[in-house]
Amino acid sequence: MNMIEVRGLIKTFAPDIQAVRGVDLSIEAGEVVVIIGPSGCGKSTILRCINLLEIPTAGDVWIDGVNLVDQATDLDLVRAEVGMVFQQFNLFPHLTVLENVTLAQRKVRERPAHVADEVGMAQLHRVGIPDKAHAYPRQLSGGQQQRVAIARSLAMDPKVMLFDEPTSALDPEMIKEVLDVMLELAADGMTMVVVTHEMGFARAAANRVAFIDEGKIVEVASPSDFFDNPQHDRTRAFLDQIL
Amino acid sequence: MPPASLPAAERRRSDTETWWNRFPWWAVIIGLFIAFMGLKIITDDDYRLAWFRIWPGIWLTLYATIAAFVIASIIGLAAGMGQLAQNVVLRNVSRAYVEIIRGIPMLALIFTVALVVVPELSEWVGLPNRVSPFWRAVLALALIYGAYMAEIFRGGIQSVPRGQLEAGRSLGLSRQQTMNSIVFPQAMRAIIPPIGNDFIAILKDTSLLSVLGTLELTRNARQFTASTFKFREGLFTLSFIYLLLVIALSLLLRRVERVMTPDRKGER
Numbered sequence: 292m293n294m295i296e297v298r299g300l301i302k303t304f305a306p307d308i309q310a311v312r313g314v315d316l317s318i319e320a321g322e323v324v325v326i327i328g329p330s331g332c333g334k335s336t337i338l339r340c341i342n343l344l345e346i347p348t349a350g351d352v353w354i355d356g357v358n359l360v361d362q363a364t365d366l367d368l369v370r371a372e373v374g375m376v377f378q379q380f381n382l383f384p385h386l387t388v389l390e391n392v393t394l395a396q397r398k399v400r401e402r403p404a405h406v407a408d409e410v411g412m413a414q415l416h417r418v419g420i421p422d423k424a425h426a427y428p429r430q431l432s433g434g435q436q437q438r439v440a441i442a443r444s445l446a447m448d449p450k451v452m453l454f455d456e457p458t459s460a461l462d463p464e465m466i467k468e469v470l471d472v473m474l475e476l477a478a479d480g481m482t483m484v485v486v487t488h489e490m491g492f493a494r495a496a497a498n499r500v501a502f503i504d505e506g507k508i509v510e511v512a513s514p515s516d517f518f519d520n521p522q523h524d525r526t527r528a529f530l531d532q533i534l
Numbered sequence: 535m536p537p538a539s540l541p542a543a544e545r546r547r548s549d550t551e552t553w554w555n556r557f558p559w560w561a562v563i564i565g566l567f568i569a570f571m572g573l574k575i576i577t578d579d580d581y582r583l584a585w586f587r588i589w590p591g592i593w594l595t596l597y598a599t600i601a602a603f604v605i606a607s608i609i610g611l612a613a614g615m616g617q618l619a620q621n622v623v624l625r626n627v628s629r630a631y632v633e634i635i636r637g638i639p640m641l642a643l644i645f646t647v648a649l650v651v652v653p654e655l656s657e658w659v660g661l662p663n664r665v666s667p668f669w670r671a672v673l674a675l676a677l678i679y680g681a682y683m684a685e686i687f688r689g690g691i692q693s694v695p696r697g698q699l700e701a702g703r704s705l706g707l708s709r710q711q712t713m714n715s716i717v718f719p720q721a722m723r724a725i726i727p728p729i730g731n732d733f734i735a736i737l738k739d740t741s742l743l744s745v746l747g748t749l750e751l752t753r754n755a756r757q758f759t760a761s762t763f764k765f766r767e768g769l770f771t772l773s774f775i776y777l778l779l780v781i782a783l784s785l786l787l788r789r790v791e792r793v794m795t796p797d798r799k800g801e802r
């Protein structure tokens with residue numbers, strides 16, 4: 292069984308905006324899949340359907356063999372296994388960095404405070420900002436905030452990490468520090484689905500690149516095939532625009 | 535050769551440059567009024583009589599304020615949450631309550647609630663004893679401010695960006711856990727200042743309860759002026775007491791606001 296299995300995914304927003312129009316995607320454990328496409332093509336919606344932040348209009352989503360669309364599935368249990376990193380970081384501004392990283396560990400994983408702190412600090416070391424543990428998010432730069440957001444997800448020991456344009460809200464000089472953390476994560480064998488406009492990251496880290504347009508997957512290929520030898524006119528036109 | 539610079543007297547100046555422009559004269563005016571009233575009460579027999587006849591009402595005023603505030607907060611929280619609930623009935627009942635209350639003048643509502651709604655409701659649920667006039671008055675005020683507070687709670691909760699909820703849920707926190715640990719603490723920052731304002735507003739509006747015969751400050755003042763015909767003394771003293779109360783409360787609330795936002799400390 293694949294780690295992530297998306298079949299026949301359709302998402303329609305009221306009244307008749309069809310964001311996703313039938314997507315199938317299978318992702319193995321340890322695979323890094325980068326999703327690219329023009330803005331408004333539905334790539335973020337696909338990602339948000341993978342942890343059911345959006346409820347699919349039709350289709351199924353399995354994470355590690357559990358169907359999320361099934362009403363009997365405890366979504367909170369599944370979501371604890373699926374980390375999500377947002378474009379706008381979404382750190383909790385009223386909590387310190389360390390509290391951000393330990394909150395869900397304590398409430399969901401029910402780890403005692405000292406264990407949660409230990410795990411939290413280890414993850415802050417991993418993303419390179421242990422010295423900011425007791426600062427509040429607003430005292431951090433955008434790049435630092437996003438790295439905390441990654442640490443916050445990693446502290447839950449997720450099976451899967453989803454990234455929704457993690458560098459799009461960052462100043463240019465901060466993009467690299469976030470991508471470096473993500474590259475390391477990919478090298479460590481994390482299963483990752485990344486929506487991004489960073490083609491350099493896609494080339495360096497992706498096992499497969501999926502190009503989405505108008506709510507459908509146009510093309511999926513290895514990065515070298517995808518960038519050097521795209522099969523579809525639409526893909527070629529898109530790559531011409533951005534490369 | 536550049537033209538000569540203007541002499542200081544002819545130069546245009548920014549309004550904010552002079553101390554007398556920025557000085558809080560308003561505080562001096564209030565201070566003078568307080569000093570004047572204090573002096574009057576000490577030196578003038580009529581004012582002193584008014585003071586001693588009116589101020590005992592302060593206890594009932596404060597009691598009614600606190601009781602109405604506590605009940606209104608509970609109603610407001612319930613109705614505010616109700617408006618955001620997923621349950622259709624809850625949502626619409628809350629909305630109707632808020633809209634009805636906000637659409638009727640306060641004095642009309644106080645009469646209606648205290649003289650009709652509460653007695654008939656207590657009869658309907660089969661309460662053996664009649665609800666006392668004081669509590670009828672307090673309930674009327676609480677029911678009114680509950681609706682205003684509902685809007686504050688709703689607005690406060692909605693002021694927390696949706697991404698916060700999504701971040702919490704995506705970490706595996708339940709809806710309730712996310713509300714308790716993430717949304718409410720942040721909503722409180724938006725809620726506390728206007729709730730504080732409502733506390734002061736309730737204090738002032740207990741004055742309206744005098745029409746129901748509650749022996750609070752305003753009722754005392756009316757009785758005093760009716761029996762002595764010393765309107766100026768009685769009403770000035772009444773206003774003076776309210777003003778002191780409100781100023782004291784405002785200062786207190788400012789402190790509370792500061793204590794309730796610890797994550798902002800780093801910036802100060």
